[in-house]
Amino acid sequence: MKSRENIPKATIERLPLYYRCLDKMDTFEEVEVVSSKDLGGKLGIPSTQVRKDLSYYGEFGRRGVGYNVNELKTSVGKILGVDRIWPAVLAGAGHLGHALVNYKTFTTMGFEITHVLDNDSTKIGTKINERQVEDIKKMEAIIKENEIKLGVISVPTEAAQDVADQMVAAGIKAIWNFAPTRLYVPDDVDVKNEDLAVGIVSLIYNLSWQEMEAKGE
């Protein structure tokens, strides 16, 4: 395996796609062997890129035969760290929080929201699936007691930094942030911003160009 620093970011970002696809083939389609061409084809990734991506992590598959689906899924899962379930706290039990707790495929990606927190007294005590919404005042204690490293933020923008600060102080090392604002955290804490409004813009950009081209501008 190459040292971590030498692996391109784009490769790392494709690993979850391979994993998800292999998991489906293994669990639902009972496929035993897959070629890099077929695996890439399902994801819109060239087979040469599939082979290159996987080669960073060792030798998988056999030339002319392909990859054993279950073995490759297990290997990629280990690389990704999804061969165990990471518990996570979620702050913010609004509609987005609900949607996240209900999201079925998180556990196959190695992650489970084990605690849901909110500061709204009308929400505290209610249940989302089997999870009871707890008072956000208990967040520090919950994180420490359960040694949780992952935090998910789906609170309003103006509260996000404050919640992040509390999470970091309690020991959270990775924050998945759905509030459309940049969070300031220490260097050893990893933040992934899931800014939903940014996601749409590439589509609008393309629509806009299509229209300009149609008009001959």
Place this chain on the structure above:
Amino acid sequence: MKSRENIPKATIERLPLYYRCLDKMDTFEEVEVVSSKDLGGKLGIPSTQVRKDLSYYGEFGRRGVGYNVNELKTSVGKILGVDRIWPAVLAGAGHLGHALVNYKTFTTMGFEITHVLDNDSTKIGTKINERQVEDIKKMEAIIKENEIKLGVISVPTEAAQDVADQMVAAGIKAIWNFAPTRLYVPDDVDVKNEDLAVGIVSLIYNLSWQEMEAKGE
């Protein structure tokens, strides 16, 4: 302006970040002039990269002075196509659909969910904000009548392809897909997959490596 094909994808993906940041400075902070260093600093992007990204689209700003915030925001907005509001239909009025309709910053990004559709009779007729949930059977008529080009899918995975097919048949050219499945659409239709489970994995990957390194593996 360079021809569209010659602009790197990474540059296009950073434009919404610049736009969002400029919009905040212009609207809320009343900043008049910003340097590439300050703009980049707010986003964690090197100033050289900021200048290079913007240079693809023309000449902005003055050396040693900086960019006029309002002018640059207007220019970047035009490039992105967010200087108008694109109407969109949303299929699936569950918690995620609710969260999307409620998402406040979409309109500043040039996009508004104008119609919400579902097939659940207990949801049809109820309201999300000011939007009444309509019967998904009316989708084709609504898309055609309002000349809508943008569709958002937040239905369960097993229904997503069917909804996408109906959208495409009615004239949708860009689909923002929240169902964790790949959609098959004609070449002239653009799909952006917002697979939430994939977003978390880079965080888990990093957490997992941190632990391995801490253990000295």
